[in-house]
Amino acid sequence: MQFPQIRMQSQMALVGINSTQGKQTIQQPEAELSIQQPKAEVMINRRPPRLTIDQSQAWSDMGLYGALEATERNAQEGEQAWLQSIAKKSQEGDQLMKIEQDGNPIASISKNNAYEPMKEFNVGWIPSHFSVKTDYDPGELNINVKRNEPIIQAQPQKPVINYERGQVETYLRQENDLQIDVEI
Template identity: 50%
Template sequence: MQLPQIRMNSQMAQIQIQQTNGKQYIKQPKADLFIQQPQADISINTTPSRLTIDQTQAWEDMGLMHISKRIKQFANEGKQGLFEGIARKAQQGNELMEIENQGSPIPRQAAQNSFEGMKSLAIEFIPSHFAVKTSFQPSEVDINVKVNKPIIEARVNKPTHQYEKGAVDTSMKQYQSLEIDVVNLFTESV
């Protein structure tokens, strides 16, 4: 004997999920940098050195002098010789006035007037020491330096940001189903 049977076949529903990940791009560009170093400003002022050489006395020591100076020298020598002659004549006149006191002044004065005095023998340097006079004024250097600061310009660039959204797609992979079969519902007679 066969009993009736109910057969059930079910299938569960299935969901399909498909996911796309989001993407993010971040890029930081380098900063724009401009640096300039101006040269320093330098000014140099120089006063030239000065050397002065005076040879006047050296030329005069050698007997080479300007004519006006030579005339003045001769005039002074003549004046001095005149005064010396006047002094000598006055002294000799006084001696002759007092001839009785000093003995015989005439032979002595004759010997004195007839011979010039003895010349001294000495080494004389021509031109004399330090006859050439020099003076030196050194040059002066004035240096002015002005330092210029560097010029720095910086521009910051913003980061670039790019974003692609992610996605989630859901769909039915399989729908639910239920099948019911009845087996041996009707019995057959034998």
């Protein structure tokens, strides 16, 4: 005996998906930056060095004098020579006044005046030791520096973000189906 048979044939539903991806762009503009560096303020105060050389003693030792000193020395030497001349003439006068005493004063005076005394020569142009005096003042130097801080101004920029949304679309690509057959 044959039994009836049921035959089933099914087909599942299929879902289809169409999607477009989202897009995102990010741009970061550069920050606006301003840097200024003021110059440092430098102040220099100085007292210049000073070198003093006094060689008047050396010149004096060599017989070379300045105008004022030479005039003064010549005046003193002239006065001294004048006083010596007066003393000599006075002495010669005293000798002549006493002519009656023994001796021959005229011959003696003539003999003394006939010849000049021998001149002495000595190396007189070498100055004495340490006759040149020096004095040195090194001066002074003061440097003051005032540094100025840099002026920095920064303006940050916000990022520019663009976003396009993606889409997802679903649809039924294949419908479900069920077929039932009965066979005898």
